[in-house]
Amino acid sequence: xxxxxxxxxxxxxxxxxxxxxxxxxxxxxRPPVGFALLGVVDGLTHLEQIAVHPDHGNxxxxxxLLDAVSKAAAQADTAAVTLTTFRDVPWNAPWYVRRGFRVxxxxxxxPELTTLVEHERALGIEVAPRVxxxxxx
Numbered sequence: 561x562x563x564x565x566x567x568x569x570x571x572x573x574x575x576x577x578x579x580x581x582x583x584x585x586x587x588x589x590r591p592p593v594g595f596a597l598l599g600v601v602d603g604l605t606h607l608e609q610i611a612v613h614p615d616h617g618n619x620x621x622x623x624x625l626l627d628a629v630s631k632a633a634a635q636a637d638t639a640a641v642t643l644t645t646f647r648d649v650p651w652n653a654p655w656y657v658r659r660g661f662r663v664x665x666x667x668x669x670x671p672e673l674t675t676l677v678e679h680e681r682a683l684g685i686e687v688a689p690r691v692x693x694x695x696x697x
Contacts, residue, residue, distance in 0.1 A: 586628045588612070588621050596625045598632060602670030604694075605633035607643040622651075626659055633697055640696045642673060644680060647689040661693040 588594035594612035598605055607629055612621045633641045642664070646652040653663070669677065669692060677692065 586625060586632065588625050589616070594621045594625055596629050598629060600638075601642060601676055602672045603638065604670075605629065605636060605638045605641045606673075606676075607641055622655070623659065626656075630695065630697060638697070640694050642692065642694045644677060644690055644692050647691045653691055653693065656693050656695075659695070661695040664692045664694045666692075 584598045586596040586598070593616040595610070596607060597609040599608045600606060607626075610622060610625055610629070612625070629641055641661075643656070643661070645656060647663075653661075666674075673692060680690070
């Protein structure tokens with residue numbers, strides 16, 4: 561879905577294949593049609609990746625996954641969920657804004673989030689036009 565927009569993810573940026581802890585993954589559907597991969601950054605739940613198979617898009621699966629992420633974060637007693645995403649891709653930042661997330665400016669990033677953004681840049685995923693977002697719980 562990103563290729564027509566000129567966005568190609570460099571090798572090493574699809575982190576779900578590297579996850580060996582099933583507690584970090586929320587799966588939608590049987591067989592799976594989507595997933596959310598969670599981590600912890602600066603003591604907050606961090607949404608590392610969320611994806612829904614394009615054949616199952618526009619059915620509310622992504623929203624249900626995101627709701628499950630917020631629920632898992634609340635159960636883990638974290639104050640917020642953070643993520644990094646593309647600012648101008650309709651199913652990225654604008655989609656998250658409609659679900660209660662807000663853009664976080666660099667001066668408000670914690671040290672681990674700053675390191676994560678630097679790592680994304682090193683992999684070839686430039687932050688601009690990417691943004692860091694947060695949803696307080």
